[in-house]
Amino acid sequence: MTEQIIALAIAMGASEDQRAILEPLCAAAERTLAAQLRPGLTPQDCTDAFVVCAAWMAxxxxxxxxxxSGVTSFTAGDVSIQTGNGGDTSGLTEQIQRLMAPYLTDDGFYFQGVTG
Incomplete structure (x- = not known):
């Protein structure tokens, strides 16, 4: 499945020249997502979502x-330059979580009654 993830990451904008970096990133993303799957599920059970999310992670x-993405903030007098997103990937992380939600274990907060 790693090759599918690499191919999709390249189709999404990574260059073939970046393959040496992309291969371990895709493998790590695959392992990370697989470890979070609900018991009894495999990556093959949710191939489409799994491959997309792993490619995004990579x-x-x-x-x-x-x-x-370069300069994220620069100010000189009245001139201010900002580019990129400053490394904020929370939107991407949320999208990955939404797409994989039906397949991942729920590690969210929950209340439990306490006998008092």
Whole structure:
């Protein structure tokens, strides 16, 4: 499945020149998502969502390894320059969680009654 993830990451914008970095990132993303699957589920049970989310995770790692998207803030007098998202990937993380939600274990907070 790692090859599918790599192929999708390249189709989503990574270059073939970045493959040496992309391969371990895709493998790590695959392991990370697989470890969070509900008991009894395999990556093959949710292939489409799994591959997309793992590719997004790998691209996010590739982005971080490349130093982000350049200048994120610069001010000189009245001139201010900002580019990129400043490394904030919370939107991507939320999208991954929404897409994989039906397949992942629920590790959210919950209340439990206490006998008092």
């Amino acid at each position: 691209l996010d790692g590739l982005h971080a390894a490349g130093g982000g």
